[in-house]
Amino acid sequence: MPGIxxxxxxxxxxxxxxxxxxxxxTSGLALGSxxxxxxxxxxxTAAEAAELARLAAEHGxxxxxxxxxxxxxxxxxxxxxxxSYHLLRFVVTSFDSSVFLHLWLGREEGNLxxxxxxxxxxxxxxxxx
Amino acid sequence: MVxxxxxxxxxxxxxxxxxxxxALSPMLRRLAEEQATGVLVREHGTLHLAxxxxxxxxxxxxxxxxxxxxxxxxxxxxxxxxxxxxxxxTADAALLLLDAGLLPSGALELCHLDALYDAxxxxxxxxxTPGRFRYDGTPRIGPLPSVPVIALERExxxxxxxxxxxxxxxxxxxxxxxxADPAAGAQVTARRRAVLDRVDGVRTAPExxxxxxxxxxxxxxxxxxxxxAGLVRPVRGTPVPxxxxxxxxxxxxxxxxxxxxxxxxxxxxx
Numbered sequence: 001m002p003g004i005x006x007x008x009x010x011x012x013x014x015x016x017x018x019x020x021x022x023x024x025x026t027s028g029l030a031l032g033s034x035x036x037x038x039x040x041x042x043x044x045t046a047a048e049a050a051e052l053a054r055l056a057a058e059h060g061x062x063x064x065x066x067x068x069x070x071x072x073x074x075x076x077x078x079x080x081x082x083x084s085y086h087l088l089r090f091v092v093t094s095f096d097s098s099v100f101l102h103l104w105l106g107r108e109e110g111n112l113x114x115x116x117x118x119x120x121x122x123x124x125x126x127x128x129x
Numbered sequence: 130m131v132x133x134x135x136x137x138x139x140x141x142x143x144x145x146x147x148x149x150x151x152a153l154s155p156m157l158r159r160l161a162e163e164q165a166t167g168v169l170v171r172e173h174g175t176l177h178l179a180x181x182x183x184x185x186x187x188x189x190x191x192x193x194x195x196x197x198x199x200x201x202x203x204x205x206x207x208x209x210x211x212x213x214x215x216x217x218x219t220a221d222a223a224l225l226l227l228d229a230g231l232l233p234s235g236a237l238e239l240c241h242l243d244a245l246y247d248a249x250x251x252x253x254x255x256x257x258t259p260g261r262f263r264y265d266g267t268p269r270i271g272p273l274p275s276v277p278v279i280a281l282e283r284e285x286x287x288x289x290x291x292x293x294x295x296x297x298x299x300x301x302x303x304x305x306x307x308x309a310d311p312a313a314g315a316q317v318t319a320r321r322r323a324v325l326d327r328v329d330g331v332r333t334a335p336e337x338x339x340x341x342x343x344x345x346x347x348x349x350x351x352x353x354x355x356x357x358a359g360l361v362r363p364v365r366g367t368p369v370p371x372x373x374x375x376x377x378x379x380x381x382x383x384x385x386x387x388x389x390x391x392x393x394x395x396x397x398x399x
Contacts, residue, residue, distance in 0.1 A: 128236075
């Protein structure tokens with residue numbers, strides 16, 4: 001069964017992956033990180049990504065409707081840059097937590113649709129085994 | 130209309146090596162340098178160190194790993210009870226669970242780190258009595274993640290700054306809370322609604338966290354946001370720390386406050 005590091009290393013095997021982290025969006029803490037970070041600093045990246053994730057997770061414009069199964073309505077947040085993508089995938093846990101996986105993906109080699117599906121599977125495997 | 134929230138604080142990288150280091154506690158720095166193994170007992174919590182890394186943390190103010198895991202049915206309370214009895218302690222009970230495969234490793238690692246940073250935050254809170262370190266060969270680095278003691282301290286300082294930026298009055302962290310009448314009907318997220326529903330004039334934020342099976346620091350964040358929105362306030366008349374005297378800015382000597390001020394100034398200068 002994968003732990004946090006194995007999960008992040010899995011994410012790094014995706015084509016074009018530059019860096020990956022598991023981040024708590026309430027505190028802004030990176031609970032694990034591998035590879036590169038934009039600007040070279042995983043901590044700063046985690047704090048900034050956490051702010052974005054929190055806005056998406058909390059603001060009504062993005063969270064309206066669809067909460068019957070107890071899963072949060074927002075699954076992921078995608079940012080596209082000129083040369084890269086940032087994919088934030090919320091991790092749904094059976095215990096109380098507020099974490100997401102952050103994958104930084106080169107745009108030339110990366111496949112956003114594939115990465116989105118795989119990252120969702122990795123998020124589930126991380127906490128469900 | 131929602132105003133832009135203050136950004137989460139980040140460490141001033143240029144200062145990490147010199148200026149910030151001076152603000153860290155000399156005792157923790159020494160324990161880190163000598164890669165100490167033992168138990169640090171402080172007023173609000175306990176850190177278990179193995180070779181200078183925190184392998185386990187406990188605080189009466191933070192729900193333990195057992196609470197986080199059992200509150201929402203991730204693990205049956207009886208299964209935890211059996212593991213704790215066999216292991217003789219929370220730290221080793223987690224290892225037994227890992228070995229037994231009762232929980233996915235990722236879930237257990239995540240919960241373990243959440244509980245460690247959460248209890249560590251309170252263990253490293255300012256205290257009125259000095260901490261005591263007992264050299265003891267029991268704590269050891271096992272398969273669960275550990276955190277360098279200096280990294281835990283820096284994260285704790287960052288969290289203090291985060292709370293301060295959300296709402297500067299720390300009274301709501303420890304006093305019984307009561308609902309206040311907001312000036313306007315404020316929107317409350319589902320997570321904060323759960324906290325607000327438990328505000329009854331008696332319970333404190335750490336008690337609400339335990340009741341919800343949530344990290345205490347997460348609950349402090351929610352309570353400070355609720356206080357900032359005018360929805361809750363600490364009960365008047367409860368003993369709260371006296372307000373800080375208006376110290377002239379140039380005579381700040383408390384290293385933590387000095388660090389927080391530098392961090393704030395650096396953030397504002399961005």
